Amino acid sequence: MELVRSLFIVINMYVLYTKINNNLSIHYFNTVNQCLDFVSKNSVSAYKYKVISEQLPMDFYFAFFWNDQVKDADINIDVAKEIKRDQYRQLRDPLLQQLDLLFIKCLENDDVEKKSRVVFMKNKLRDITMHDLPNCWQELLHFYPNCLIEANSLINE
Numbered sequence: 160m161e162l163v164r165s166l167f168i169v170i171n172m173y174v175l176y177t178k179i180n181n182n183l184s185i186h187y188f189n190t191v192n193q194c195l196d197f198v199s200k201n202s203v204s205a206y207k208y209k210v211i212s213e214q215l216p217m218d219f220y221f222a223f224f225w226n227d228q229v230k231d232a233d234i235n236i237d238v239a240k241e242i243k244r245d246q247y248r249q250l251r252d253p254l255l256q257q258l259d260l261l262f263i264k265c266l267e268n269d270d271v272e273k274k275s276r277v278v279f280m281k282n283k284l285r286d287i288t289m290h291d292l293p294n295c296w297q298e299l300l301h302f303y304p305n306c307l308i309e310a311n312s313l314i315n316e
Contacts, residue, residue, distance in 0.1 A: 176232035262278070
């Protein structure tokens with residue numbers, strides 16, 4: 160039996176966060192030297208480069224800012240929370256439409272118990288943007304309200 164070894168060459172890419180004219184800019188390079196070359200040729204007042212796997216999550220791109228205290232790119236948690244609320248609204252809307260149809264079916268079938276569950280679920284979905292959200296972007300990134308799962312379960316009964 161012949162042992163075959165595969166050689167994988169891993170090429171690290173780098174993300175370079177720069178503060179230029181008090182604005183955060185994001186650049187991608189293949190090497191650290193390219194990052195440093197860019198910094199030396201531009202009016203960069205602060206910078207931080209990282210391996211691409213350590214970059215900030217693009218889900219919160221519009222919440223990025225240069226944080227002078229930590230001298231690095233960071234995420235404005237209030238803006239990130241609003242981004243998540245917008246995502247929840249987008250997920251909620253088709254569920255509310257499906258629950259409206261289910262409510263009509265409950266009326267037609269005179270199913271009082273299920274009708275009240277539908278009303279309760281619609282109210283939970285309407286309140287989805289009022290939930291307290293995590294104050295840490297790492298937790299917020301993976302936060303998913305249970306009522307979205309519960310609504311799908313009710314619709315698929």
